[in-house]
Amino acid sequence: MKILVINSGSSSLKYQVYDMTNESVLAKGLVERIGMDSSILNHKPTGKEEITEVSEILEHTTAIRKVLDKLTHEVHGVMSSISEIQAVGHRVVHGGEAFKESALVTDEVKAEIRRLIDLAPLHNPAAMMGINAAELNMPGIPQVVVFDTAFHQTMPEHAYLYAIPRVLYNKYKVRRYGAHGTSHDFVSKAAAEFLDRPIEDLKIITCHVGNGGSLTAIKNGVSVDTSMGMTPLEGLMMGTRSGDLDPAIVPYVMNKEDLTINEVNSMLNKHSGLLAISGISSDMREITEGMEKGEANSTLAFNMYEYRLRKYIGSYAAAMNGVDVIVFTAGVGENSVVLRQRVLEQLTYLGVEVDEELNKIRSGEPRRISTANSKVEVLVIPTNEELVIARDTHRIVGATQ
Numbered sequence: 001m002k003i004l005v006i007n008s009g010s011s012s013l014k015y016q017v018y019d020m021t022n023e024s025v026l027a028k029g030l031v032e033r034i035g036m037d038s039s040i041l042n043h044k045p046t047g048k049e050e051i052t053e054v055s056e057i058l059e060h061t062t063a064i065r066k067v068l069d070k071l072t073h074e075v076h077g078v079m080s081s082i083s084e085i086q087a088v089g090h091r092v093v094h095g096g097e098a099f100k101e102s103a104l105v106t107d108e109v110k111a112e113i114r115r116l117i118d119l120a121p122l123h124n125p126a127a128m129m130g131i132n133a134a135e136l137n138m139p140g141i142p143q144v145v146v147f148d149t150a151f152h153q154t155m156p157e158h159a160y161l162y163a164i165p166r167v168l169y170n171k172y173k174v175r176r177y178g179a180h181g182t183s184h185d186f187v188s189k190a191a192a193e194f195l196d197r198p199i200e201d202l203k204i205i206t207c208h209v210g211n212g213g214s215l216t217a218i219k220n221g222v223s224v225d226t227s228m229g230m231t232p233l234e235g236l237m238m239g240t241r242s243g244d245l246d247p248a249i250v251p252y253v254m255n256k257e258d259l260t261i262n263e264v265n266s267m268l269n270k271h272s273g274l275l276a277i278s279g280i281s282s283d284m285r286e287i288t289e290g291m292e293k294g295e296a297n298s299t300l301a302f303n304m305y306e307y308r309l310r311k312y313i314g315s316y317a318a319a320m321n322g323v324d325v326i327v328f329t330a331g332v333g334e335n336s337v338v339l340r341q342r343v344l345e346q347l348t349y350l351g352v353e354v355d356e357e358l359n360k361i362r363s364g365e366p367r368r369i370s371t372a373n374s375k376v377e378v379l380v381i382p383t384n385e386e387l388v389i390a391r392d393t394h395r396i397v398g399a400t401q
Protein backbone atom coordinates (compact mmCIF):
# COMPACT_ATOMS: atom_id res chain seq x y z
CA MET A 1 0.00 0.00 0.00
CA LYS A 2 1.25 3.49 -0.91
CA ILE A 3 0.39 6.17 1.64
CA LEU A 4 0.62 9.95 1.45
CA VAL A 5 1.36 11.53 4.83
CA ILE A 6 0.47 15.20 5.25
CA ASN A 7 1.48 17.58 8.04
CA SER A 8 -0.36 20.85 7.42
CA GLY A 9 0.70 24.10 9.04
CA SER A 10 -1.17 27.36 8.65
CA SER A 11 1.08 28.44 5.78
CA SER A 12 2.95 25.24 5.02
CA LEU A 13 2.41 21.63 4.06
CA LYS A 14 4.98 18.88 4.62
CA TYR A 15 4.46 15.56 2.88
CA GLN A 16 5.96 12.08 2.53
CA VAL A 17 4.94 9.14 0.40
CA TYR A 18 5.55 5.68 1.86
CA ASP A 19 5.52 2.29 0.24
CA MET A 20 4.31 0.21 3.16
CA THR A 21 5.52 -3.08 1.70
CA ASN A 22 8.93 -2.14 3.15
CA GLU A 23 8.18 1.20 4.84
CA SER A 24 10.40 2.99 2.34
CA VAL A 25 10.01 6.69 1.56
CA LEU A 26 9.34 7.22 -2.15
CA ALA A 27 9.33 11.01 -1.94
CA LYS A 28 9.05 13.85 0.50
CA GLY A 29 8.78 17.57 0.36
CA LEU A 30 7.51 20.86 1.64
CA VAL A 31 5.30 23.67 0.38
CA GLU A 32 6.03 26.92 2.21
CA ARG A 33 4.49 30.39 2.21
CA ILE A 34 1.01 29.22 1.14
CA GLY A 35 -1.18 32.29 0.68
CA MET A 36 1.79 34.68 0.55
CA ASP A 37 3.23 36.49 -2.46
CA SER A 38 5.51 33.70 -3.69
CA SER A 39 5.12 30.13 -2.48
CA ILE A 40 7.95 27.60 -2.61
CA LEU A 41 7.54 23.92 -3.36
CA ASN A 42 10.54 21.69 -2.66
CA HIS A 43 10.06 18.09 -3.85
CA LYS A 44 12.59 15.36 -3.07
CA PRO A 45 11.99 12.08 -4.86
CA THR A 46 14.15 9.25 -3.47
CA GLY A 47 17.01 8.44 -5.83
CA LYS A 48 16.11 11.24 -8.24
CA GLU A 49 16.96 14.89 -8.57
CA GLU A 50 15.04 17.22 -6.25
CA ILE A 51 13.18 20.23 -7.57
CA THR A 52 12.31 23.64 -6.12
CA GLU A 53 9.59 25.71 -7.72
CA VAL A 54 8.38 29.20 -6.87
CA SER A 55 4.80 30.02 -7.80
CA GLU A 56 1.59 31.48 -6.45
CA ILE A 57 -0.20 28.99 -4.19
CA LEU A 58 -3.12 30.66 -2.48
CA GLU A 59 -4.51 27.77 -0.48
CA HIS A 60 -3.92 24.15 0.59
CA THR A 61 -6.09 22.68 -2.20
CA THR A 62 -3.73 24.10 -4.81
CA ALA A 63 -0.71 23.06 -2.73
CA ILE A 64 -1.85 19.42 -2.70
CA ARG A 65 -2.68 19.51 -6.41
CA LYS A 66 0.86 20.73 -7.13
CA VAL A 67 2.30 18.02 -4.90
CA LEU A 68 0.26 15.35 -6.74
CA ASP A 69 1.53 16.78 -10.06
CA LYS A 70 5.11 16.37 -8.83
CA LEU A 71 4.48 12.81 -7.63
CA THR A 72 3.44 11.81 -11.16
CA HIS A 73 5.88 14.12 -13.01
CA GLU A 74 7.70 12.38 -15.87
CA VAL A 75 11.16 13.37 -14.56
CA HIS A 76 10.72 13.94 -10.82
CA GLY A 77 7.74 11.65 -10.26
CA VAL A 78 7.69 8.39 -8.29
CA MET A 79 4.49 6.80 -9.63
CA SER A 80 2.66 6.67 -12.94
CA SER A 81 -0.76 7.55 -11.57
CA ILE A 82 -2.16 9.14 -8.42
CA SER A 83 -4.53 6.18 -8.14
CA GLU A 84 -1.52 4.27 -6.77
CA ILE A 85 -1.98 6.20 -3.49
CA GLN A 86 -4.42 4.11 -1.48
CA ALA A 87 -4.67 6.16 1.70
CA VAL A 88 -3.80 9.56 3.16
CA GLY A 89 -2.67 10.10 6.78
CA HIS A 90 -2.84 13.53 8.42
CA ARG A 91 -1.20 14.97 11.50
CA VAL A 92 -3.77 16.81 13.61
CA VAL A 93 -2.37 18.66 16.63
CA HIS A 94 -5.51 18.79 18.79
CA GLY A 95 -7.81 15.81 19.36
CA GLY A 96 -9.21 17.07 22.68
CA GLU A 97 -10.64 14.37 24.94
CA ALA A 98 -12.58 12.85 22.06
CA PHE A 99 -9.64 11.12 20.41
CA LYS A 100 -7.53 8.72 22.44
CA GLU A 101 -6.22 7.14 19.25
CA SER A 102 -5.98 7.66 15.50
CA ALA A 103 -9.21 7.54 13.51
CA LEU A 104 -10.58 7.03 10.01
CA VAL A 105 -11.91 10.34 8.65
CA THR A 106 -15.72 10.43 8.54
CA ASP A 107 -18.16 13.33 8.58
CA GLU A 108 -18.47 12.95 12.37
CA VAL A 109 -14.69 12.95 12.83
CA LYS A 110 -14.40 16.09 10.73
CA ALA A 111 -17.17 17.77 12.72
CA GLU A 112 -15.34 16.96 15.97
CA ILE A 113 -12.02 18.34 14.67
CA ARG A 114 -13.90 21.48 13.63
CA ARG A 115 -15.40 21.78 17.13
CA LEU A 116 -11.87 21.54 18.54
CA ILE A 117 -10.75 24.60 16.56
CA ASP A 118 -11.91 26.52 19.59
CA LEU A 119 -9.19 24.83 21.69
CA ALA A 120 -6.50 25.02 19.01
CA PRO A 121 -7.21 28.09 16.87
CA LEU A 122 -3.66 28.19 15.52
CA HIS A 123 -3.36 24.50 14.64
CA ASN A 124 -6.61 22.70 13.82
CA PRO A 125 -7.78 25.00 11.02
CA ALA A 126 -4.67 24.04 9.04
CA ALA A 127 -5.37 20.34 9.58
CA MET A 128 -8.95 20.82 8.36
CA MET A 129 -7.64 22.61 5.27
CA GLY A 130 -5.34 19.66 4.57
CA ILE A 131 -8.12 17.09 5.01
CA ASN A 132 -10.56 19.00 2.80
CA ALA A 133 -7.88 19.63 0.18
CA ALA A 134 -6.95 15.95 0.03
CA GLU A 135 -10.63 15.02 -0.25
CA LEU A 136 -11.13 17.42 -3.13
CA ASN A 137 -8.04 16.28 -5.00
CA MET A 138 -8.36 12.56 -4.25
CA PRO A 139 -12.07 11.81 -3.90
CA GLY A 140 -12.94 8.43 -2.43
CA ILE A 141 -9.46 7.73 -1.00
CA PRO A 142 -9.64 6.78 2.71
CA GLN A 143 -8.04 9.25 5.10
CA VAL A 144 -6.80 8.80 8.65
CA VAL A 145 -6.10 11.43 11.32
CA VAL A 146 -3.33 10.99 13.88
CA PHE A 147 -3.48 13.32 16.88
CA ASP A 148 -0.58 14.94 18.77
CA THR A 149 -2.71 14.87 21.91
CA ALA A 150 -3.75 11.19 21.84
CA PHE A 151 -0.65 9.76 23.58
CA HIS A 152 -1.17 12.15 26.52
CA GLN A 153 -4.73 11.04 27.25
CA THR A 154 -3.30 8.69 29.91
CA MET A 155 -2.26 11.64 32.14
CA PRO A 156 -3.88 11.52 35.60
CA GLU A 157 -6.32 14.23 36.62
CA HIS A 158 -3.83 15.80 39.04
CA ALA A 159 -1.48 16.40 36.11
CA TYR A 160 -3.96 17.60 33.52
CA LEU A 161 -6.21 19.90 35.56
CA TYR A 162 -5.39 23.56 36.11
CA ALA A 163 -5.99 25.05 39.56
CA ILE A 164 -8.83 27.27 38.33
CA PRO A 165 -12.60 26.95 38.88
CA ARG A 166 -13.70 23.44 37.98
CA VAL A 167 -16.64 24.82 36.02
CA LEU A 168 -14.20 25.88 33.26
CA TYR A 169 -13.25 22.26 32.74
CA ASN A 170 -16.86 21.06 32.95
CA LYS A 171 -18.14 23.70 30.52
CA TYR A 172 -15.24 24.21 28.13
CA LYS A 173 -12.82 21.33 28.74
CA VAL A 174 -10.08 23.72 29.79
CA ARG A 175 -7.25 21.35 30.78
CA ARG A 176 -3.76 20.22 29.77
CA TYR A 177 -3.71 18.17 26.54
CA GLY A 178 -0.06 18.32 25.51
CA ALA A 179 1.30 17.88 21.98
CA HIS A 180 4.01 16.07 19.98
CA GLY A 181 2.53 12.83 21.38
CA THR A 182 3.32 10.90 18.20
CA SER A 183 6.97 11.78 18.68
CA HIS A 184 7.12 11.16 22.46
CA ASP A 185 5.47 7.77 21.92
CA PHE A 186 7.81 6.81 19.08
CA VAL A 187 11.10 7.82 20.73
CA SER A 188 10.21 6.30 24.13
CA LYS A 189 9.45 2.94 22.49
CA ALA A 190 12.62 3.23 20.38
CA ALA A 191 14.61 3.99 23.55
CA ALA A 192 13.34 0.86 25.32
CA GLU A 193 14.15 -1.15 22.21
CA PHE A 194 17.64 0.36 21.98
CA LEU A 195 18.30 -0.53 25.62
CA ASP A 196 16.65 -3.93 25.15
CA ARG A 197 14.53 -3.40 28.26
CA PRO A 198 10.75 -3.61 28.73
CA ILE A 199 9.28 -0.11 28.60
CA GLU A 200 7.04 -1.00 31.57
CA ASP A 201 10.15 -1.04 33.80
CA LEU A 202 11.41 2.40 32.79
CA LYS A 203 10.96 5.99 33.89
CA ILE A 204 11.68 8.00 30.75
CA ILE A 205 11.87 11.75 30.12
CA THR A 206 11.57 12.54 26.42
CA CYS A 207 12.73 15.99 25.31
CA HIS A 208 11.23 16.89 21.92
CA VAL A 209 12.98 20.15 21.15
CA GLY A 210 12.47 21.53 17.65
CA ASN A 211 10.83 24.73 16.56
CA GLY A 212 8.05 23.87 18.99
CA GLY A 213 9.23 21.94 22.05
CA SER A 214 7.83 19.78 24.82
CA LEU A 215 8.94 17.34 27.48
CA THR A 216 7.05 14.24 28.59
CA ALA A 217 7.34 12.09 31.70
CA ILE A 218 6.68 8.48 30.69
CA LYS A 219 6.19 5.83 33.34
CA ASN A 220 5.32 2.20 32.54
CA GLY A 221 5.16 3.21 28.87
CA VAL A 222 2.45 5.85 29.28
CA SER A 223 2.48 9.65 29.44
CA VAL A 224 2.01 10.84 33.04
CA ASP A 225 2.79 14.51 32.45
CA THR A 226 3.80 16.79 29.61
CA SER A 227 4.87 20.41 29.35
CA MET A 228 2.51 21.72 26.67
CA GLY A 229 -0.89 22.71 27.97
CA MET A 230 -4.37 23.35 26.64
CA THR A 231 -2.53 24.72 23.60
CA PRO A 232 1.08 24.29 22.39
CA LEU A 233 2.09 27.56 24.05
CA GLU A 234 2.81 26.37 27.59
CA GLY A 235 6.06 24.89 28.86
CA LEU A 236 9.49 25.34 27.31
CA MET A 237 10.78 28.51 25.72
CA MET A 238 10.55 27.85 21.96
CA GLY A 239 11.58 29.42 18.65
CA THR A 240 8.82 32.04 18.66
CA ARG A 241 6.65 30.95 21.63
CA SER A 242 7.08 32.25 25.16
CA GLY A 243 6.39 29.03 27.05
CA ASP A 244 5.52 29.42 30.76
CA LEU A 245 4.82 32.88 32.09
CA ASP A 246 2.79 34.51 34.85
CA PRO A 247 -0.76 34.58 33.40
CA ALA A 248 -1.28 38.01 35.02
CA ILE A 249 1.11 39.41 32.41
CA VAL A 250 -1.54 38.89 29.72
CA PRO A 251 -4.25 41.28 31.01
CA TYR A 252 -1.56 43.69 32.23
CA VAL A 253 0.09 44.01 28.80
CA MET A 254 -3.27 44.05 27.00
CA ASN A 255 -4.29 46.97 29.15
CA LYS A 256 -1.01 48.90 28.89
CA GLU A 257 -0.57 48.40 25.13
CA ASP A 258 -4.26 48.38 24.22
CA LEU A 259 -3.96 44.96 22.60
CA THR A 260 -6.78 42.73 21.35
CA ILE A 261 -7.04 39.02 22.17
CA ASN A 262 -5.70 38.17 18.72
CA GLU A 263 -2.79 40.55 19.10
CA VAL A 264 -1.71 39.22 22.48
CA ASN A 265 -2.06 35.63 21.19
CA SER A 266 0.09 36.49 18.24
CA MET A 267 2.68 38.20 20.47
CA LEU A 268 3.05 35.09 22.68
CA ASN A 269 2.96 32.54 19.85
CA LYS A 270 4.82 34.26 17.04
CA HIS A 271 6.92 37.09 18.44
CA SER A 272 8.34 35.65 21.65
CA GLY A 273 10.81 32.89 22.60
CA LEU A 274 14.30 32.80 21.07
CA LEU A 275 13.29 35.37 18.47
CA ALA A 276 12.23 37.96 21.05
CA ILE A 277 15.21 37.57 23.35
CA SER A 278 17.93 37.29 20.69
CA GLY A 279 16.36 39.94 18.47
CA ILE A 280 17.77 38.08 15.46
CA SER A 281 16.24 34.67 14.91
CA SER A 282 14.02 31.82 16.09
CA ASP A 283 16.52 29.31 14.70
CA MET A 284 18.80 27.64 17.25
CA ARG A 285 21.61 27.44 14.68
CA GLU A 286 21.75 31.22 14.37
CA ILE A 287 21.44 31.67 18.13
CA THR A 288 24.38 29.30 18.69
CA GLU A 289 26.44 31.13 16.08
CA GLY A 290 25.63 34.45 17.77
CA MET A 291 26.63 33.03 21.14
CA GLU A 292 29.91 31.70 19.75
CA LYS A 293 30.69 35.19 18.43
CA GLY A 294 30.06 36.59 21.92
CA GLU A 295 26.81 38.32 21.00
CA ALA A 296 25.07 39.21 24.29
CA ASN A 297 21.40 38.79 23.32
CA SER A 298 21.96 35.44 21.61
CA THR A 299 23.89 34.22 24.65
CA LEU A 300 21.04 35.26 26.92
CA ALA A 301 18.47 33.58 24.63
CA PHE A 302 20.49 30.35 24.67
CA ASN A 303 20.94 30.45 28.44
CA MET A 304 17.23 30.98 29.07
CA TYR A 305 16.29 28.17 26.67
CA GLU A 306 18.76 25.74 28.25
CA TYR A 307 17.85 26.73 31.83
CA ARG A 308 14.14 26.14 31.31
CA LEU A 309 14.71 22.78 29.65
CA ARG A 310 16.94 21.69 32.55
CA LYS A 311 14.35 22.82 35.12
CA TYR A 312 11.67 20.74 33.38
CA ILE A 313 13.89 17.64 33.42
CA GLY A 314 14.34 18.13 37.16
CA SER A 315 10.62 18.53 37.72
CA TYR A 316 9.76 15.39 35.76
CA ALA A 317 12.36 13.40 37.68
CA ALA A 318 10.50 14.61 40.77
CA ALA A 319 7.12 13.74 39.22
CA MET A 320 8.22 10.12 38.67
CA ASN A 321 10.40 9.81 41.78
CA GLY A 322 13.42 9.22 39.57
CA VAL A 323 14.48 8.83 35.97
CA ASP A 324 16.15 5.92 34.15
CA VAL A 325 16.36 7.35 30.65
CA ILE A 326 16.54 10.84 29.14
CA VAL A 327 15.91 11.07 25.39
CA PHE A 328 16.73 14.03 23.15
CA THR A 329 14.89 14.34 19.85
CA ALA A 330 13.64 16.73 17.08
CA GLY A 331 15.64 19.43 15.26
CA VAL A 332 17.44 20.95 18.24
CA GLY A 333 17.54 17.81 20.42
CA GLU A 334 19.03 15.67 17.64
CA ASN A 335 21.53 18.24 16.41
CA SER A 336 22.63 20.67 19.09
CA VAL A 337 25.74 19.21 20.73
CA VAL A 338 26.22 22.33 22.85
CA LEU A 339 22.66 22.40 24.22
CA ARG A 340 22.79 18.73 25.27
CA GLN A 341 26.24 19.18 26.82
CA ARG A 342 25.20 22.25 28.81
CA VAL A 343 21.98 20.63 30.09
CA LEU A 344 23.55 17.30 30.99
CA GLU A 345 26.63 18.57 32.79
CA GLN A 346 24.32 20.20 35.33
CA LEU A 347 22.28 17.08 36.04
CA THR A 348 25.00 15.31 38.01
CA TYR A 349 22.73 15.36 41.09
CA LEU A 350 20.53 12.84 39.24
CA GLY A 351 23.53 10.62 38.54
CA VAL A 352 23.79 11.76 34.92
CA GLU A 353 27.27 11.52 33.41
CA VAL A 354 27.56 12.74 29.83
CA ASP A 355 30.30 11.34 27.56
CA GLU A 356 31.58 14.46 25.85
CA GLU A 357 33.03 12.55 22.89
CA LEU A 358 29.93 10.42 22.27
CA ASN A 359 27.82 13.58 22.49
CA LYS A 360 29.85 15.14 19.66
CA ILE A 361 29.21 12.29 17.22
CA ARG A 362 26.80 13.31 14.48
CA SER A 363 24.62 10.54 13.12
CA GLY A 364 21.06 9.89 12.06
CA GLU A 365 20.92 6.72 14.17
CA PRO A 366 19.72 6.17 17.75
CA ARG A 367 22.74 6.48 20.05
CA ARG A 368 23.86 6.66 23.69
CA ILE A 369 25.67 9.78 24.87
CA SER A 370 26.04 8.91 28.57
CA THR A 371 29.05 7.11 30.05
CA ALA A 372 29.02 3.48 31.19
CA ASN A 373 28.97 4.75 34.80
CA SER A 374 26.03 7.08 34.37
CA LYS A 375 23.04 6.15 36.57
CA VAL A 376 20.75 7.54 33.88
CA GLU A 377 20.92 6.40 30.25
CA VAL A 378 20.99 9.43 27.97
CA LEU A 379 20.04 8.75 24.36
CA VAL A 380 19.62 10.71 21.14
CA ILE A 381 16.80 9.16 19.11
CA PRO A 382 15.82 10.69 15.76
CA THR A 383 12.05 11.08 15.75
CA ASN A 384 9.85 9.99 12.87
CA GLU A 385 6.32 11.31 13.24
CA GLU A 386 5.57 10.65 9.56
CA LEU A 387 6.39 6.95 9.87
CA VAL A 388 4.03 6.58 12.85
CA ILE A 389 1.29 8.33 10.86
CA ALA A 390 1.92 6.02 7.88
CA ARG A 391 1.80 2.94 10.14
CA ASP A 392 -1.44 4.00 11.85
CA THR A 393 -2.99 4.83 8.48
CA HIS A 394 -1.94 1.47 7.06
CA ARG A 395 -3.34 -0.40 10.08
CA ILE A 396 -6.66 1.48 10.20
CA VAL A 397 -7.32 1.47 6.46
CA GLY A 398 -6.14 -2.15 6.20
CA ALA A 399 -8.68 -3.18 8.84
CA THR A 400 -11.54 -1.71 6.78
CA GLN A 401 -10.64 -3.62 3.61
Ligand SMILES: Nc1ncnc2c1ncn2[C@@H]1O[C@H](COP(=O)(O)OP(=O)(O)O)[C@@H](O)[C@H]1O
Binding pocket: 209, 210, 211, 212, 239, 282, 283, 284, 285, 288, 330, 331, 332, 335, 336, 337
Ligand atom coordinates in the same frame (compact mmCIF):
# COMPACT_ATOMS: atom_id res chain seq x y z
N1 LIG B 1 22.63 21.67 13.77
C1 LIG B 1 21.69 22.26 14.50
N2 LIG B 1 22.02 22.89 15.66
C2 LIG B 1 21.09 23.50 16.41
N3 LIG B 1 19.79 23.55 16.08
C3 LIG B 1 19.40 22.97 14.94
C4 LIG B 1 20.31 22.28 14.09
N4 LIG B 1 19.63 21.80 13.03
C5 LIG B 1 18.34 22.17 13.21
N5 LIG B 1 18.19 22.86 14.35
C6 LIG B 1 16.96 23.47 14.91
O1 LIG B 1 15.85 22.63 14.71
C7 LIG B 1 14.68 23.47 14.51
C8 LIG B 1 13.65 22.75 13.72
O2 LIG B 1 13.32 21.58 14.37
P1 LIG B 1 12.15 20.65 13.82
O3 LIG B 1 12.00 19.52 14.75
O4 LIG B 1 12.41 20.33 12.39
O5 LIG B 1 10.92 21.66 13.97
P2 LIG B 1 9.45 21.70 13.42
O6 LIG B 1 9.04 20.27 13.16
O7 LIG B 1 8.70 22.31 14.56
O8 LIG B 1 9.47 22.55 12.19
C9 LIG B 1 15.20 24.67 13.78
O9 LIG B 1 14.45 25.80 14.09
C10 LIG B 1 16.64 24.79 14.27
O10 LIG B 1 16.67 25.77 15.29
Ligand SMILES: CC(=O)OP(=O)(O)O
Binding pocket: 093, 148, 179, 180, 210, 211, 212, 213, 232
Ligand atom coordinates in the same frame (compact mmCIF):
# COMPACT_ATOMS: atom_id res chain seq x y z
C1 LIG C 1 2.35 21.34 18.37
C2 LIG C 1 3.61 21.96 17.89
O1 LIG C 1 4.22 22.73 18.58
O2 LIG C 1 4.05 21.56 16.70
P1 LIG C 1 5.40 22.02 15.97
O3 LIG C 1 6.52 21.63 16.87
O4 LIG C 1 5.39 21.21 14.69
O5 LIG C 1 5.30 23.49 15.77
Ligand SMILES: [Mg+2]
Binding pocket: 210, 211, 212, 330
Ligand atom coordinates in the same frame (compact mmCIF):
# COMPACT_ATOMS: atom_id res chain seq x y z
MG1 LIG D 1 7.82 19.16 14.54
